[in-house]
Every structure is written in structure tokens, then in C-alpha cells.
Amino acid sequence: MGRKALASVLAVAAVLAGCDSAPEPAAESAVLRVLAGSELADLEPVLDEAARVTGVRVEFTFTGTLEGTETLASGEADGAFDAVWFSSNRYPRSLPEADRRLGDEVKIMRSPVVLGLPEAKVRELGWDRTRPTWADIAEAAGQGRFTYGMTDPSASNSGFSALVGVASALAGTGDAVTPDQIDAVAPAMTRFFSAQKLSAGSSGWLSEEYQRRLAGTAPGPKVDGLINYESVLRTLPTPLTVVYPADGVVTADYPLTVLTSASADARAAHQRLADHLRSPETQRRIMADTYRRPAVPGVALSDEFAVRDLVELPFPATQDAMDALLRAYFNELRRPSRTLYVLDTSGSMQGERIAGLKSALVALTGADGSLVGRYRGFRSREEVTLLPFGTVPGRPRTFTLPPGDPAAELARISAYAEALTARGGTAIYDSLVRAYELLGDPDPARFTSIVLMTDGENRNGSPLTAFERELRASPSRAVPVFTVLYGESHAADMTRVAELTGGEVFDARSSSLAEVFRDIRGYQ
Amino acid sequence: MKRRLSIALGVVLLVAVIGVIVFDRDDETPTRDVVVRGVIGSEKLAFFRDERVREAFAAHGVTVEVDTAGSRQIATTVDLAGYDFVFPSSQPAAQRIQRDRNVTTAYTPFQSPMAVATFAPVVEVLERAGVIRDGLLDVGRYLELARAGTRWDELPGNTEFRARKSVLITTTDPRDSNSAAMYVAIASYVANGNAVVASQDAEARLLPELTGLFLRQGYAQSSSAGPFEDYLVAGMGRVPMALVYESQFLGRQVRGDGTIQPDMRLVYLAPTVYSEHTLVPLTDPGDEVGRLLTTDDRLGRLAAEFGFRTSDPGVFADVMAEHDLTAPDLVDVVEPPSFETLERLLDGIEARYS
Numbered sequence: 001m002g003r004k005a006l007a008s009v010l011a012v013a014a015v016l017a018g019c020d021s022a023p024e025p026a027a028e029s030a031v032l033r034v035l036a037g038s039e040l041a042d043l044e045p046v047l048d049e050a051a052r053v054t055g056v057r058v059e060f061t062f063t064g065t066l067e068g069t070e071t072l073a074s075g076e077a078d079g080a081f082d083a084v085w086f087s088s089n090r091y092p093r094s095l096p097e098a099d100r101r102l103g104d105e106v107k108i109m110r111s112p113v114v115l116g117l118p119e120a121k122v123r124e125l126g127w128d129r130t131r132p133t134w135a136d137i138a139e140a141a142g143q144g145r146f147t148y149g150m151t152d153p154s155a156s157n158s159g160f161s162a163l164v165g166v167a168s169a170l171a172g173t174g175d176a177v178t179p180d181q182i183d184a185v186a187p188a189m190t191r192f193f194s195a196q197k198l199s200a201g202s203s204g205w206l207s208e209e210y211q212r213r214l215a216g217t218a219p220g221p222k223v224d225g226l227i228n229y230e231s232v233l234r235t236l237p238t239p240l241t242v243v244y245p246a247d248g249v250v251t252a253d254y255p256l257t258v259l260t261s262a263s264a265d266a267r268a269a270h271q272r273l274a275d276h277l278r279s280p281e282t283q284r285r286i287m288a289d290t291y292r293r294p295a296v297p298g299v300a301l302s303d304e305f306a307v308r309d310l311v312e313l314p315f316p317a318t319q320d321a322m323d324a325l326l327r328a329y330f331n332e333l334r335r336p337s338r339t340l341y342v343l344d345t346s347g348s349m350q351g352e353r354i355a356g357l358k359s360a361l362v363a364l365t366g367a368d369g370s371l372v373g374r375y376r377g378f379r380s381r382e383e384v385t386l387l388p389f390g391t392v393p394g395r396p397r398t399f400t401l402p403p404g405d406p407a408a409e410l411a412r413i414s415a416y417a418e419a420l421t422a423r424g425g426t427a428i429y430d431s432l433v434r435a436y437e438l439l440g441d442p443d444p445a446r447f448t449s450i451v452l453m454t455d456g457e458n459r460n461g462s463p464l465t466a467f468e469r470e471l472r473a474s475p476s477r478a479v480p481v482f483t484v485l486y487g488e489s490h491a492a493d494m495t496r497v498a499e500l501t502g503g504e505v506f507d508a509r510s511s512s513l514a515e516v517f518r519d520i521r522g523y524q
Numbered sequence: 525m526k527r528r529l530s531i532a533l534g535v536v537l538l539v540a541v542i543g544v545i546v547f548d549r550d551d552e553t554p555t556r557d558v559v560v561r562g563v564i565g566s567e568k569l570a571f572f573r574d575e576r577v578r579e580a581f582a583a584h585g586v587t588v589e590v591d592t593a594g595s596r597q598i599a600t601t602v603d604l605a606g607y608d609f610v611f612p613s614s615q616p617a618a619q620r621i622q623r624d625r626n627v628t629t630a631y632t633p634f635q636s637p638m639a640v641a642t643f644a645p646v647v648e649v650l651e652r653a654g655v656i657r658d659g660l661l662d663v664g665r666y667l668e669l670a671r672a673g674t675r676w677d678e679l680p681g682n683t684e685f686r687a688r689k690s691v692l693i694t695t696t697d698p699r700d701s702n703s704a705a706m707y708v709a710i711a712s713y714v715a716n717g718n719a720v721v722a723s724q725d726a727e728a729r730l731l732p733e734l735t736g737l738f739l740r741q742g743y744a745q746s747s748s749a750g751p752f753e754d755y756l757v758a759g760m761g762r763v764p765m766a767l768v769y770e771s772q773f774l775g776r777q778v779r780g781d782g783t784i785q786p787d788m789r790l791v792y793l794a795p796t797v798y799s800e801h802t803l804v805p806l807t808d809p810g811d812e813v814g815r816l817l818t819t820d821d822r823l824g825r826l827a828a829e830f831g832f833r834t835s836d837p838g839v840f841a842d843v844m845a846e847h848d849l850t851a852p853d854l855v856d857v858v859e860p861p862s863f864e865t866l867e868r869l870l871d872g873i874e875a876r877y878s
């Protein structure tokens with residue numbers, strides 16, 4: 001379950017293909033250390049089989065596309081990994097410093113990023129009879145005729161592909177979209193993204209939360225569909241009907257790419273593994289088990305794929321164009337965020353802990369200039385409330401970031417954070433209840449969420465049960481709470497709060513608070 | 525050749541001490557073996573990994589291990605330490621490596637003209653538009669469409685392929701790959717009024733148009749195997765026209781592996797250029813590989829089976845005839861511009877990517 005306390009959603013290291021006690025390893029055994037997109041976790045059985053046949057065991061470390069690109073470009077991947085395996089190499093190839101570290105790439109499978117809706121909704125929209133264009137989809141979205149969830153484009157390739165695809169299609173020139181065309185397509189894109197009611201830092205959490213809301217086990221409003229890979233939409237417990245836009249899609253092609261820094265042994269292992277994965281039998285197995293399309297000439301697409309020949313939208317080649325799109329998405333196009341931070345400033349936070357909190361907040365005001373950090377700060381049009389607490393809830397302070405350049409307001413947030421001091425007790429649930437009061441009934445035009453960071457147990461004021469009662473009394477107010485484990489926080493209670501509110505638990509005990517705050521931004 | 529052999533044997537004796545097994549050449553009894561490593565253009569990977577090719581090399585006591593990279597990458601960014609030869613897909617790239625590393629030897633065992641892999645419906649649309657005539661794609665007419673920014677769904681009478689995408693040939697990334705450089709050679713010749721570009725004035729004048737042919741496509745792959753594989757796997761919607769080496773298409777037809785579907789077509793460019801696959805040895809064992817590729821009959825025949833036009837045209841013609849294939853004698857062939865001019869054009873295009 002995705003409900004387990006995650007070390008960090010974006011950097012979970014997992015050894016997937018375990019060494020089953022194969023009686024006779026067919027080839028020299030080797031471990032291939034692969035930096036990969038987390039959606040590859042579903043290949044585990046295929047990779048187990050590959051390990052038995054080829055002797056090459058894959059050791060995954062999961063990351064997002066932008067973060068992985070940064071790891072490559074900075075040189076940190078050299079020596080630490082033998083290969084990368086993202087859903088696409090388009091982004092890393094656009095950065096010379098990352099590009100030059102990529103060696104042989106071998107495409108393993110394909111899956112287009114598309115819109116999935118329940119069959120009844122597709123019929124209602126008439127899209128079972130005529131395939132809509134992205135412009136038609138944007139139009140219907142703007143009219144509120146359907147809602148959807150999508151991953152944060154700076155965290156996950158599915159969201160990123162959708163953003164670029166929609167922009168290219170709406171620009172309609174037939175060419176890769178350029179930065180100077182974004183203004184012209186902004187109104188239609190804003191309509192399109194107005195229907196995005198759910199955002200997530202990972203593709204896995206997105207589909208789980210979608211299903212929880214559908215089943216009523218999470219309190220957030222139900223969302224009609226998802227923008228995601230065809231493979232994800234079709235393998236949900238209740239598969240969605242896939243809408244293939246007539247003007248085209250952006251397709252992930254999963255290139256298993258050896259690094260130029262890899263040893264000769266690793267290169268040989270990469271080739272053995274890639275050859276096995278591209279064998280017709282394995283290609284057919286991947287297709288049957290994961291609903292991804294084959295990548296090898298001569299392996300026919302099964303009849304389950306109703307729409308076979310998809311137009312591929314041009315994807316910009318320059319980092320300029322991609323960055324301009326990401327900037328526009330966060331600061332202009334998507335629904336603005338309403339974000340409230342409930343921050344433990346009790347006595348136990350003194351010293352390093354409060355310093356960590358300060359720098360985590362300051363990083364969100366633009367101090368984090370990393371590839372990913374640039375898109376994870378507070379954004380134009382966002383409303384941010386900081387609510388520090390000790391023995392009682394402190395005085396909230398709200399910052400409203402204007403459209404356009406928010407530098408002045410960011411500076412004020414930064415100054416406020418720097419002035420935080422640690423003293424007093426720990427009134428977690430009184431403060432959380434106060435946060436709910438402050439937010440009132442969430443404005444549907446905004447993404448509203450709470451971050452709860454505490455380094456200890458509740459010592460003052462009302463207990464968790466009081467918060468649960470409040471929540472039951474006014475379910476319409478349910479705002480997801482992203483809880484952060486820090487210091488000696490009570491993991492079980494924090495998990496409970498996240499579960500009750502449709503949030504998620506993040507662990508800052510093993511990574512820095514700044515990293516966790518940055519990751520949570522993908523959900524806000 | 526004798527002298528080179530004795531040097532090679534001298535090396536072999538030393539190497540044998542540290543445990544590398546090498547074949548004995550006289551009676552072809554495999555007693556000893558040299559492992560030779562090279563970097564090649566990806567379109568030759570299938571050839572080098574073929575079991576029969578490996579056997580043909582093994583008969584001479586040679587095991588060839590290859591890594592692939594774009595030809596321009598080979599000439600510029602790839603670290604060549606530890607490699608015995610490079611085998612890019614064109615003379616310009618090979619010449620650059622020769623110059624940079626002071627190597628005078630080079631082998632050109634096979635060549636292949638640039639062509640376009642496409643689909644029957646696309647051919648019909650382009651015939652109607654006057655771009656394809658008698659199986660040849662008129663590059664001049666094509667450039668007119670590209671210049672106007674015409675989309676497929678804007679072509680008159682087009683009912684076959686109404687994609688809302690510009691009429692553009694899918695190429696590799698010009699920053700990395702030789703096939704894209706060959707495309708620049710062809711397009712620059714035609715856009716220059718059917719004359720090889722030979723002045724910096726002409727370069728400056730043509731650069732915007734040439735840049736558009738690439739940047740408008742958006743993301744492009746770094747090696748020519750990429751777009752051709754997309755063409756084979758994902759079909760017309762993804763890649764209506766792929767710039768390929770003729771050998772990529774013919775090789776698959778010869779093998780009859782079922783990957784060339786009935787509606788797939790190979791269309792030649794008019795004019796076109798020949799890509800001359802040129803091996804530059806970096807060590808003596810690397811030199812041996814170049815020599816074998818040029819002189820060994822079995823390897824020559826295998827190269828033809830992979831669709832390459834061999835230095836002995838009879839070998840290639842025989843293989844085509846045996847498989848009921850026709851590879852026309854192309855008359856409208858132009859020379860690429862000089863190495864310096866081509867590099868400057870490519871650098872100019874590259875500068876527009878950032």
C-alpha cells in the first residue's frame with residue numbers, strides 16, 4: 001500500500017529483482033545499478049525472470065525525470081549508477097551536461113500519455129463517436145464537464161508529457177512548440193487545467209488517491225478521470241476508457257540507457273539485459289502484463305489495443321522551450337494554490353531543528369536554484385499561510401503572491417521564516433483545528449492543502465480524537481494534510497491524520513526537511 | 525601487409541602472456557583470439573552482432589566488440605581511449621578523427637545512399653502534391669512545402685494522412701549524428717540553387733532554412749537506428765517519413781524478418797548523397813578489422829546482405845537479385861560540401877538549439 005510511511009516518495013531505493021534460487025544461472029551474474037522512474041516498479045516479475053535467464057539483476061533507485069536529470073548533469077550519477085531508465089530521454093538530452101553522460105540507449109516499451117475517463121462520461125461527452133482534439137478537450141474542461149487528476153510536471157514524466165503535448169497541439173502549427181507561442185495558447189491551456197482537481201508528486205500516489213476517492217475511503221472530492229500513461233489507465237482495478245486525442249499524443253518509450261561512465265562489465269550486462277527484454281517473448285509478456293506497447297519491430301500489437309496508429313506530437317528539443325512551459329504552468333496556467341503550514345516551534349525545536357525548518361522554508365522562496373527546486377517554490381498567485389505553534393496555536397500570517405513577479409512577497413516570507421523562534425509546548429491538534437478554521441470552506445478554484453510538521457508528540461490542548469470529531473462534523477471542509485515526521489514525531493498518529501484527510505506522510509528523519517518540503521510541493 | 529602481420533604477431537605474443545586467447549591463422553584452428561573494440565554508427569550494429577559476421581571474424585582470430593554512438597559524437601565527444609577503431613558513417617566524420625589523431629589510414633568497405641522510409645498512403649499524398657515522381661522524392665519541391673510550413677492536413681486532396689503536423693522528414697539530431705549531416709548536405713545543395721555550398725555568404729544565407737528543418741521537428745534522436753525503429757514500430761502517425769540509409773531498409777528486406785510491412789516504401793531522394801562508411805584504425809588490431817572488412821569475401825557478402833553497397837558492386841547486385849529486390853543505380857548524386865563547410869553549417873544549426 002502507498003499508505004506506508006514512505007522514506008521519501010521521490011527517492012525510494014528498492015531492490016526489485018531478487019535472486020531467486022535459480023538452479024543454474026545461465027550467464028555470469030551481475031548487478032546493474034539503475035536510476036529509474038518509479039513507474040517501472042510494475043516490471044518486477046519481468047525483471048525477476050530476466051535475472052534468472054541473463055544473470056543480470058537490476059537494482060533500482062527511483063527518482064523523477066527532472067531530479068534524475070539533475071543527478072546526471074551534476075556528475076553524481078557517475079560511479080553510483082550504471083544506467084538510467086526513464087520514461088523518456090527527451091529532458092536529459094536537452095541538457096548538454098546530462099546528455100554527454102548518456103551512452104547506448106535501448107528502447108524497451110512504449111506508452112502514450114492520454115486521458116482516461118469512465119465509459120459513461122466518454123459517451124456523455126460524445127467522444128465515443130468522434131475522437132476529440134486537445135482543443136475540444138480543453139473546451140469541455142473549461143465548461144466543467146469533467147475533472148481529472150494529473151502528476152506535477154516537474155516531478156513526473158506523465159504530467160510533463162501532457163503539458164508539452166497540450167501546448168504543442170493547441171499551438172497547432174504542426175511544429176514543436178516554441179516559448180513565444182505560449183502566450184497565445186495560455187487561455188485555452190488555463191481552461192484545460194481548470195479541470196485538474198488533483199495533483200501528485202508521483203504517478204503511483206495519483207492513481208491510488210483517485211481510487212480511494214472513488215471508493216469513498218479518502219475524503220477529497222471524487223475526480224472523473226486521470227491523465228496518465230495508457231498502461232496505467234488500462235491496468236487500474238476498474239480500467240478507464242482511454243480517450244486518444246485526434247491531433248496526437250506524446251509517447252514514453254522507456255530507453256534503458258547505459259552511462260558513458262559505466263564499466264565494461266556493466267556495459268555488457270546492460271546489453272545482455274536489453275537483448276533479453278527486447279526478445280519477442282519478453283516483449284509480448286510486457287504487453288500482456290503491463291499493457292505497454294512493444295518497442296521492437298516485428299512484435300505485433302495485440303488486439304486489445306483498439307487505437308493502433310497514433311499521431312505523435314512534436315516535442316520541443318530545447319531546454320528553453322521546456323522550461324518556459326513549466327514556468328507558465330506553475331505561475332499562470334494551473335489552478336493557484338492555497339497552502340497552509342502548521343509548524344511546530346516548540347522548545348524541542350531549538351538549535352539545528354529550527355535552523356532546518358528555516359532553511360526549508362527559505363528554499364521555497366526561490367533560494368533553491370536546482371533544476372527541480374526552481375519549480376517547487378511558492379508560485380505566483382499562491383496564498384501561503386504560516387501558522388507556528390507551541391503550547392497554543394500561534395498567530396497566523398498570510399502571504400498573497402501576486403501574478404507576475406512575486407519577489408517582494410517571497411522576501412517577506414523569507415524574513416518571517418528567519419525570525420521564527422522555538423519555545424513552549426506542543427499543541428498539535430488545537431493548531432490543526434485552528435488551521436481548518438482559517439481555511440474555512442475551501443475555494444474550489446484553488447488547490448488547498450495543509451502541511452503539518454512536528455518533531456514530537458501532542459503535549460498540550462486537545463487530543464487527536466478531538467480533531468477526528470471536528471472532521472466528522474464538517475466533512476465538506478476536508479483538506480488534505482501532508483504530515484512530516486521529524487525528530488520524535490508520533491508516526492502512527494501522523495499516518496492517521498494523513499489517512500483521515502486524504503494526505504500523505506513524509507519522513508524528514510532520514511532526509512532533510514528541505515527535501516521533504518520540496519517533494520510535498522508536487523501535491524500542492 | 526606481411527609487415528603489419530608480423531607486428532601484429534609480436535603484439536599477440538606479448539598479449540598472450542597476460543592471458544588473452546588468440547587464434548592461430550595458418551590452419552584456422554582457433555587457438556588464440558584478439559578482442560578488438562570499436563565505436564560505430566548504430567546502423568551497423570546489427571551487422572557486427574550477427575553470428576555469421578562474428579564467425580567470419582573469428583576465422584581470422586578476431587573478436588570484435590562494438591559500442592554505438594552518433595558519428596559526430598564519435599568525432600567529438602566520445603572518449604576513444606581503449607578503442608581500437610572508429611567506424612562512423614561518413615567521410616567527413618572520419619576525416620576529422622584522422623586529423624585530430626594523426627591517422628593516415630582509412631578503409632571505406634561499404635557505402636549507402638540516403639533515402640526516405642515511408643508508407644504507401646504518404647507516397648500517394650506526395651505524388652498528388654508533385655513531391656514524389658517516379659519513385660523519387662524531389663527535394664526542391666519538398667523544401668518548398670517545408671518553407672511554407674505546410675501541414676499534412678493542408679495538402680489538397682489529402683484523405684489518406686490528415687495529421688495536423690508539418691510535412692517534415694524525421695531525422696536524427698544534427699548535433700550528434702551523421703545521417704542528419706548528410707541531410708544538411710542534400711538540402712544545402714538544393715537550397716543553394718543546385719550547387720555545392722562553397723562560400724561563407726551562402727552558408728549564412730542558407731542557415732535559417734536549414735535550421736528550421738531540424739528545430740521545427742523538435743526532439744530528435746542521436747542515432748539513425750532510432751527514427752527507423754520508430755518508423756517500423758509505431759507507424760505512420762509517429763514517423764510518416766524517416767531519413768534512413770538505404771542499407772537499413774534493404775537489410776531488413778534481405779533478411780525477410782517480417783518487419784517491413786506491405787505498405788512500407790523506400791523512396792530515394794533526388795538528389796541524394798552517398799554515405800561512405802569509413803573505418804579509421806587507432807591500433808594495429810583495429811587496422812586488421814578494416815583490412816578484413818575490405819578484403820574478406822565472406823564479410824563483403826555479409827555486408828551486402830545487410831543492405832550495404834560493397835566496394836565490389838557485383839557482390840551487392842548478386843545479393844539483391846537473389847532476394848528479388850531492386851536497388852536502382854542512382855544518377856542524381858551530389859557531393860557533400862567540404863568537411864569545413866559542413867561542420868560550420870552544423871555548428872550554426874547547433875547554436876540555435878540553445
